[in-house]
Amino acid sequence: MNFILYDGIEWKKLFPITLTRPVSEIRLGLFTIKERWERYIGKNVHNIITQPFLSEKYSKKKSSFFMNVLLINSSFLPNEELIQILFSLKENETIFFEEKMIAIKKNFFLEKEDIISLSLKKCKKTYHVKRVIHIQYPWDIFINNEIVLKKDFVFFTKGKKSFSLLGKNHVICKDKIFLEEDIKANNVVLNAEYGPIYIEKGVNIMEGSVIIGPVSIGKYTTLNIGSKIYGGTTIATFCKVGGEIFNSVIFSYSNKVHDGFLGNSILGEWCNLGAGTNVSNLRNDYKKVKVWNYEKKDFFQTNLQFFGIIMGDHSKSAINTQFNTATIVGVSDSIFGYGFPSRYIPSFFLGGIQRKKKIPFNQVCETAEIMMSRRNVIFSIIEKKILEYLYQLLDI
Known part of the structure; x- marks a missing residue:
């Protein structure tokens, strides 16, 4: 079974942090959301479904058809209860928190189906979780960071020895x-x-x-x-x-x-x-x-x-x-x-x-390239394309 993290309607609500990244790359606690899901599930993310202009950097697979997949909304953080239900899901079964879909197990056609509308379709069975951390706005990151830090520490240091x-x-x-x-x-x-x-x-x-x-x-x-x-x-x-x-x-x-x-x-x-x-x-x-x-x-x-x-x-x-x-x-x-x-x-x-006044785009790139080179990181063509796409938009 593969699992995919996708950006729901929360992506726009999380600006400006998500202007340059998928929701799954948000950091809080000890990890990014993607890293936390990988540690809870015990395997790497199969793919990330995000905005087209971010896909070249963050999406791994170019396929439009995925079989036997767990589709998970990246704005929800995993916990023990949620993981237990996830592993028990059968085809076309979902997990909800209140009125929001957290996950669904199904075969998925990226080009034919809208992930956000999946929650409106009739499923075989729906499970509900009572408690889960949901990152809907950027300030939810610092609001929840203390409790996430404590949970991460207990979960990920168990059985490990400190230097x-x-x-x-x-x-x-x-x-x-x-x-x-x-x-x-x-x-x-x-x-x-x-x-x-x-x-x-x-x-x-x-x-x-x-x-x-x-x-x-x-x-x-x-x-x-x-x-x-x-x-x-x-x-x-x-x-x-x-x-x-x-x-x-x-x-x-x-x-x-x-x-x-x-x-x-x-x-x-x-x-x-x-x-x-x-x-x-x-x-x-x-x-x-x-x-x-x-x-x-x-x-x-x-x-x-x-x-x-x-x-x-x-x-x-x-x-x-x-x-x-x-x-x-x-x-x-x-x-x-x-x-x-x-x-x-x-x-x-x-x-x-x-x-x-608006900074000329060539100066935006020059500054990014100089700062990144000081840390021995290359300002890539992909990074430039992301900034160029944003630069052409209004009121961001």
Whole structure:
């Protein structure tokens, strides 16, 4: 039996994070959603069905017909109950959470069937799950990150042995700390009293840093001197971070190297926050925040009080940039200038509170190529095509 992850209607609701990736490539907890499904099921994803302009990078198979397949909506996270039902499914049986389809087992013609409409067709049998984490909006990532970190730690460290931490360090609740090999740390504090800490191989934690769980640090990431990492935070692979970070998710290859606060936020890949950049995660009047909605092209009221910034891939802020509460930043923006930037910045824009202008596409590519080459990563033709497709769209 093969399993396929597909993008449902949630893909558009998760902008700007999903402008450049399928839903399955969203990271929270210890893994991306795709990696988490693979570990729960015990085999690799057969294919990913996503938007056509993303398929060349993320879809493995070009076939339009799939037999004996489990089609799974990527916006749902696996758990033990869900996996048990999945393995018991027979042909044309489905799993639902409330009114939303999580999975269906069937033969599938990609060119003849609409996955989203499958839930409306009569199936042989429908199962219902009572509890599952559903990532519908980008802020669901940091809202659920703490609980996902705790569950991931228990599930994926069971029966595994942690490496020891060399150097003079202060470790609290050692049994809830898992360390991979080749971690450099001296005169740091690891406090797992409030939640587990998972640190992957090759991480460098410089002097004076404090980590309070639950926290995950990805491989070959560097924490600068005096970093303060609070619970509910995931920092992915090959990042460089510093300052104060609280309940945030930073995707791979992004930098927040210097002092400054980042809370209740998400940074995509290849982002960079300049020295002194600060993010407000709470209004002065403590009221619930309004957030930009890409589909309605307007701000709408949420039930959230704590909300920092959500930044798409390849975006940058200059030194001393001050982001207001609940700011949405698109892809490949370059933000600078006095005052607070707008709380919604479309993709590929240059500037801040003063009049913005669209960055020429050749400059977008030049910046991406220079930054990626610093990490020995090639800015590929496929990456360029994705950005070019987005660049030609309006109001993103």
